[in-house]
Amino acid sequence: MAEGGGKQRINGETITGIALVFLALLFIWAGTMNPVWASIMLADYIILAIGVGFIIVGVIAIRRTNRPHSEHASHY
16 A cells, blocks of 8 residues: 555554444444343443454554655665
């Protein structure tokens, strides 16, 4: 994606995190409507936490990728 030296704005971890957060929110909403879904509400919050973790990892990776390179850095 960013092979031309441009800045990367989104990566796979961020997309995965957004998808998991959306899925978890749907499951939590379903838990408010259905007692069977409500019985597994803990798993929904675990999915939500994993999604937020993926988003954080993705943002950290994007910041590292987009960091300007120092002229004094050694490349071995």
